[in-house]
Amino acid sequence: MKKLIVIICILLLTTPKSYSQLFEENFDYPVLTSISSTAAWTAVPLSGLVPILVTVPLGGLTFPLYAGSGMGNAATLLPGVPVVGSEDDFASLSSSQTSGSVYSSFMINVVAAQPTGDYFFALRSSAGLVYSRVYIRPDGLLGYNLGIEKAASSGVVYASPTYSVLTTYLVIVKYTFVPGFGNDEMSLFVFAAASPPPMIEPTPTLGPIPFGSGLDPANLSQVLLRQGGESISPTLIIDGIYVETSWNNTTLPVELASFTSAVNKRNVTLNWATASESNNSGFSIERSDVRGQTSTVWTKIGSVTGNGTTTTPQSYSYTDRNLASGNYNYRLKQTDFNGNFEYFNLSNEVVVGIPASYDLSQNYPNPFNPTTNINYEIPFDGKVSLKIFDMSGKEVASLVNEVKTAGYYTYNFNASSLSSGVYFYSLSANNFTATKKMMLLK
Numbered sequence: 001m002k003k004l005i006v007i008i009c010i011l012l013l014t015t016p017k018s019y020s021q022l023f024e025e026n027f028d029y030p031v032l033t034s035i036s037s038t039a040a041w042t043a044v045p046l047s048g049l050v051p052i053l054v055t056v057p058l059g060g061l062t063f064p065l066y067a068g069s070g071m072g073n074a075a076t077l078l079p080g081v082p083v084v085g086s087e088d089d090f091a092s093l094s095s096s097q098t099s100g101s102v103y104s105s106f107m108i109n110v111v112a113a114q115p116t117g118d119y120f121f122a123l124r125s126s127a128g129l130v131y132s133r134v135y136i137r138p139d140g141l142l143g144y145n146l147g148i149e150k151a152a153s154s155g156v157v158y159a160s161p162t163y164s165v166l167t168t169y170l171v172i173v174k175y176t177f178v179p180g181f182g183n184d185e186m187s188l189f190v191f192a193a194a195s196p197p198p199m200i201e202p203t204p205t206l207g208p209i210p211f212g213s214g215l216d217p218a219n220l221s222q223v224l225l226r227q228g229g230e231s232i233s234p235t236l237i238i239d240g241i242y243v244e245t246s247w248n249n250t251t252l253p254v255e256l257a258s259f260t261s262a263v264n265k266r267n268v269t270l271n272w273a274t275a276s277e278s279n280n281s282g283f284s285i286e287r288s289d290v291r292g293q294t295s296t297v298w299t300k301i302g303s304v305t306g307n308g309t310t311t312t313p314q315s316y317s318y319t320d321r322n323l324a325s326g327n328y329n330y331r332l333k334q335t336d337f338n339g340n341f342e343y344f345n346l347s348n349e350v351v352v353g354i355p356a357s358y359d360l361s362q363n364y365p366n367p368f369n370p371t372t373n374i375n376y377e378i379p380f381d382g383k384v385s386l387k388i389f390d391m392s393g394k395e396v397a398s399l400v401n402e403v404k405t406a407g408y409y410t411y412n413f414n415a416s417s418l419s420s421g422v423y424f425y426s427l428s429a430n431n432f433t434a435t436k437k438m439m440l441l442k
Contacts, residue, residue, distance in 0.1 A: 021340045022093040022102070023223055023243035028072030028331075028343065029054050029296050035075055035225075039297070041089045044224070048085025052077060052225055061107040061239040063170045064196045067342060068107065068240020077120050077225060079233040086227035090124055093243055096221040098177065104132065104223070105172045106241040110165050113138040116232040117156070119149065123175065123243075124222040131217045132175040132186060136234040144234070148173060148186045148206060154214030159188055159206035168193065174247075175220065176208065184216045185209060201247040254280055254334050254344075257313065261330065261350050266377075266408040268320045268350050270330055275313055279336045280306035285318050290327035290349065298331065306334070322375060323352045325407030354406045355379050360427040360434035363413070367439040370416040374399070376427050381405050385428040388413070391421065404429075415440050 029038055034051035036043040043051070055074040062069045080086040104123065117137030122130045135147035139162045147158035163169055172189040187207030191197055223243060227233060255275040262269045270285065282305045286298040307314050320330075330346040355377035363372045378384060386400035396418060399411050415423075420442045426435040 020095075020245045020338075021242065022095060022097070022245065023091065023241065024068075024341070025091065025223070025241040026060060026068045026072035026343065027054055027075050027239060028345070031056050031073060033296075036087060036089045040091045042091070044088040044090060047088040048080060048227065050078070050081045050084060050086040050227070052087060052089050052227065055237055055239075061109055061168050061237060063107050063168055063191075063240070064193055066105075066107065066170055066196070066240060067242055071240065071343065071345075074237050074239035075225065077227050077234070077236050077238060079114065079235060080228055080230035082230055086230075086233075088224065088226045088228075090222045090224045092222050093220070096126060096219040097245065098219045100245060101174055101176045102132070102220050103172055103174050103244045103247055104241070105170065105244070107168055107170055107239045109168045109237040110136060110144055110163070111235040111237070112165065113144040113234045114232050117147065117158075118226075118228040118232040118234065119156075120226050120228065120234055120236065121173070121238070122224040122226065123217075123220045124224050125217045125219050126221040127218065129215075129217060130224060131220065132173055134171065134173055134188075136236070146171065146188060146190060146206075148188045148209070150175075150184055150186055150211035151214040151217075154211040157206065157209055159190065161190065161205065163190065170197065172197070172247075174204070174208070177216070178210070182214060182216055183210055183212055186211065254278075254342075256344055259332070259344060259346055261346055261348065263350060263352060265355065266321070266323045266325075266352055266375075268323060268328065268330075268352065270318045270320070270346070271315070272317075272332065272344075273313060273315045274307075276311045277307050277314060278309045279338070280308060281335045281337045282306040283316065284333040284335070285320070286331050286333060287320060288329045290329060296329070300333075308337075322373075322410050323408065324410075325352050325354055327351050352408065355408060358427075358429060358432035358434070360425075360436060362436055363425065363438045367441040368415070369440065369442050370418075371412055371414050372438060374411045374413055374425060376409050376411075378404055378406050378409065378429055380430060382430045385426075386411060387426050388415075389424045389426065391423075396423070399425075 033054045035041040055076045060074045113136045119133040119135045121134040123132040133149040139145045143162040145158045147156045149156040170191040174187040176185040185208040187204035190205045257273040257275045259272040285302045288296050288298050328350045332344040335341040359377040361375040363374045384404040388397040
């Protein structure tokens with residue numbers, strides 16, 4: 001049984017409060033994907049030409065009981081490349097923040113730091129100004145320090161602990177808006193695997209620091225990953241980036257006992273079971289089409305309601321129907337009643353193969369007005385004809401008249417130009433012919 005636990009950094013206040021997840025990135029993209037080629041990330045203009053890539057070898061960073069541990073892959077940040085420079089990338093939060101505190105958490109594994117030190121992670125305003133910066137500088141031959149800076153003119157403050165290269169740490173950066181001018185605060189929390197975050201926000205590793213110089217941001221709206229200058233920037237792996245409005249390491253809910261798939265011709269049935277649930281609103285089912293994709297694009301195809309809070313095992317099922325032949329990936333987006341979410345990936349790729357024989361299905365819906373779907377199956381490549389005839393045998397529409405590769409097909413027929421009545425649709429392919437009746441009711 002694989003226990004999937006979501007840990008989200010949220011401050012537990014003395015009064016009840018729902019929390020909000022503003023951002024999540026587990027780099028669930030194919031290896032060597034440029035993150036700026038995905039829907040989530042955008043290259044910073046003029047920052048450089050060498051992109052931030054998904055890490056090789058396969059697999060993300062891991063950290064005990066952390067939300068993003070082992071999810072997807074990871075990204076590698078490198079020092080700037082001479083002449084052409086290295087690209088910096090940003091991604092948007094779900095909503096801009098102008099008050100309260102913003103908690104950014106991520107795992108890092110530092111390969112090397114450079115003497116001057118530079119920042120690699122930050123938050124940006126909607127105007128593109130950079131705040132809440134996190135720095136790395138070397139400390140000894142195989143160690144480094146982490147530092148924070150509000151903005152470019154406020155000065156970097158480093159924490160005294162020395163952290164080891166080639167070791168994964170969990171870093172949490174807290175930025176607090178303070179009323180007034182130029183006095184926002186920052187805190188830095190760093191956790192080793194042997195001492196994961198406690199339930200209640202602890203004393204920071206560094207801070208809170210009331211930065212009394214430098215402009216305060218009008219808002220915090222974006223996450224920034226920076227590869228920086230060639231002589232000052234670190235080399236590191238980063239993974240599991242989450243941005244929240246408060247601190248919490250309570251578990252989001254689902255202990256997933258199993259997640260499997262079954263293929264029946266062109267239909268894929270997903271089955272999953274939970275051993276227990278807490279505050280579970282439900283699941284969104286998402287699919288990616290592997291065919292011809294240079295980066296993973298996920299599409300929501302359905303949803304299933306959860307069972308709230310229960311210690312009794314629960315079973316769920318969802319059928320994805322009428323797929324074309326090809327390879328597909330699936331994942332569940334589990335959401336709690338506060339809006340926090342986590343992804344659970346199906347471990348195997350699903351293959352919808354080629355049909356064993358020719359077939360023409362009954363259209364659906366039927367009767368219809370004015371659109372209906374016609375499914376047909378072709379076991380061999382060849383010329384395919386799909387036509388519509390009226391009661392007198394007159395051809396009124398030619399839907400398909402071309403060479404098709406073997407596979408499953410769906411044609412959405414719009415009969416808005418036709419009058420109500422009974423019609424026939426006929427499929428011809430190689431030596432196969434089939435005809436069925438449909439009814440248009442306007």
